[in-house]
Amino acid sequence: MATFKHISSKNADYGAAEQYLTFEHDEFTMKPTLDGNGRLVLRDDYRISSLNCGDEDFAIACMRSNLKYGKNQKREDVKSHHYIISFDPRDAPDNGLTADRAQALGEEFCKEHFPGHQALVCTHPDGHNHSGNIHVHIVINSLRIAEVPLLPYMERPADTREGCKHRCTDAAMEYFKAEVMEMCHRENLYQIDLLNGSKNRVTEREYWAKRKGQAALDKENASQSATGEPPKQTKFETDKEKLRRTIRTALSSAVSFEDFSGKLLQQGVTVKESRGRLSYLTPDRTKPITARKLGDDFDRAAILETLTINAQNAARAAETPAPRQEYPRSIKDRLQRGKAAINAPKNDGVQRMVDIAAKKAEGKGRGYEKWATLHNLKQMAATMSVYEESGFSSPEELEAALAAASAELNSVHAKLKAVESTLREKKDLQKQLLAYIKTKPARDGLRAQKTEKARRAYREQHESEFIISESAARYFKAQGISKLPATKSLQTEIEQLTKEKNALYNEYREKKENVRELQTVKSNLDKILRREPERGKGRENER
Structure with a gap:
């Protein structure tokens, strides 16, 4: 469940950002950690790269650009913007997320959404309190050193111009969060809905207040334990x-x-x-x-x-008297009544039984055979327990439930693909629309020319703008679009489609897990039913 956070900084020392990313810091005071000789302690593991800095250091490149354009010279100016993408700790073991892969995703995100800015991209493989969540820091100079295309989150012409500054508005944050969710879906990573708030909203200030309060409470309890006095409170609120x-x-x-x-x-x-x-x-x-x-x-x-x-x-x-409330936990009840969408796959369900004869033919030894026999006994008991508790009266009823679940899975998958296709089309339209809007000054200038000679000269002077304009016009014609949509309404439609895709994706993962569980139960049941006559014959021989 990747999260996205933004911090703006007025610190004129751009080297402090790089120092924080590469050297260890105290998480409470934010001061650098020093070794016994008073030297900075390098972080154990990180990945870092710079963008649009040429051969210079990030801090030197930023200060040189600020002097060139006369920006970020006042104390109250926002000098840099710090964005953090934090991935779910489960992404590493479940989805194969590594620090190198996260670094590549961070660099791609930075190039796509912060073009024209000098930037640092740094990945840390661990979060606060050793939580295990891989996270990416993106630090950009607030000054833009090159003209860039008009991106969906930009609201003013100055947002694209060289020598102007980056603005992180509410609309921009909504757009960035939607893009992070889209990235997680594309890379098959865990994610949550970042656009619709949270049940418990914990701000950065409250988070650190709790961490500092818990540390102080632990210190106080430790001193009380040393004197033999029991602690009155162990959890800080x-x-x-x-x-x-x-x-x-x-x-x-x-x-x-x-x-x-x-x-x-x-x-x-x-x-x-x-x-x-x-x-x-x-x-x-x-x-x-x-x-x-x-x-x-x-x-x-x-x-x-x-x-x-x-x-x-x-x-x-x-x-009426309140009946005893029972919470359905069987497979059949979940299929009939539905269950809340979840992101994490369940690892505590029934597992498939092992074909011991086939494994022995592959060369497995007696140790594996002993483990597989015990494993099959456990899964046999678990399968029969689930089968009986689920209310299935025959294997045919189980097969019918599996067929119905597979049909529901295919239906949700088809809907998901349709929404994804529509979302891609809308994003392509948005890209062409923004490019076409940016060429409006050139098109207006051409209409203002009085003579054919002046129009030819003007067109040659702005040839690149007209190539972009004509390409967008051909796209609109091919799509049968006669009236261009408003940019805000198109962005709203894209955000709505993203939310719909998120809901369908969560439903798809749940139904896929249900089908997998039913298939496991059916496979195990087939093995059990095939072996029952052999066990009965053996018992007759013993008698």
């Missing part, structure tokens, strides 16, 4: 975490908004509604915390939806 827990506790038993606000008030928390948005005021604060800073689970729509469900459950409980 930020104020926002405590507030989230308080809200969820009150929400779990509330049946109306008045009931909900009353339960919160008993805990000293005041809930307020303004312009359709909720905010929460705790006793130790003078300024309330908005629901947006806590997460999507705490906004007005989510709270009212949960309260409605609670009220309906309470009404049903008053009418």
